Amino acid sequence: xxxxxxxxxxxxxFGSLCVRADSFDSRAVLExxxxxSIDAAVKRGKKENKRVLVFALDEQKRNQSFHIxxxxxxxxxxxxxxxxxxxxxxxxxxxxxxxxxxxxxTDRPMYFLFSTDGKIVQKGTTAMGGAAGAKLVKEWTGK
Numbered sequence: 001x002x003x004x005x006x007x008x009x010x011x012x013x014f015g016s017l018c019v020r021a022d023s024f025d026s027r028a029v030l031e032x033x034x035x036x037s038i039d040a041a042v043k044r045g046k047k048e049n050k051r052v053l054v055f056a057l058d059e060q061k062r063n064q065s066f067h068i069x070x071x072x073x074x075x076x077x078x079x080x081x082x083x084x085x086x087x088x089x090x091x092x093x094x095x096x097x098x099x100x101x102x103x104x105x106t107d108r109p110m111y112f113l114f115s116t117d118g119k120i121v122q123k124g125t126t127a128m129g130g131a132a133g134a135k136l137v138k139e140w141t142g143k
Contacts (some may be wrong), residue, residue, distance in 0.1 A: 002107075004078075032088040034089040035086070035089075035131075038090065038099075038114070042116075045086045046118075050113055050116070051140070052085065052114055053086070053087050053088070053111060053114075054087075054089075054094075055087075055088070055110070055111055056090055056094065056097055057110075058091060059091065061107070066129040067109050070108050071128055071129070072125075072129070072133055073130025073134075074134050075132075081143050092106045095123065096120075097110075097120075108126065109126045110123060110124065110125055111123065
């Protein structure tokens with residue numbers, strides 16, 4: 001009986017660790033830090049004349065950062081993001097985006113592009129792959 005209880009305890013402990021998703025590390029992927037406050041990012045963006053790129057994800061779901069990394073797969077895309085945007089990584093509960101999700105749902109991470117005046121100008125899922133991500137970022141930057 002004690003062995004079964006110990007096995008169950010180990011399964012619960014390590015099982016919950018395996019289910020928890022990895023979070024998106026902008027420093028490792030983009031070599032830039034990301035903020036968590038959209039308000040602060042908009043202020044900084046206004047000052048630096050940069051738009052704000054927000055990635056929203058659900059850290060309780062698996063493979064969330066995988067989709068963002070896929071969107072930013074190419075070095076050119078990463079460089080354009082570093083040079084042209086203030087970056088924020090947050091969750092879907094953020095007051096600036098929670099009402100903007102609509103029918104897109106939260107199964108996959110989303111991007112939200114804010115103008116320098118703090119308005120959302122575009123949104124979509126990050127589950128698109130490197131080629132589509134590069135094309136999108138190039139459209140945003142005019143490159």
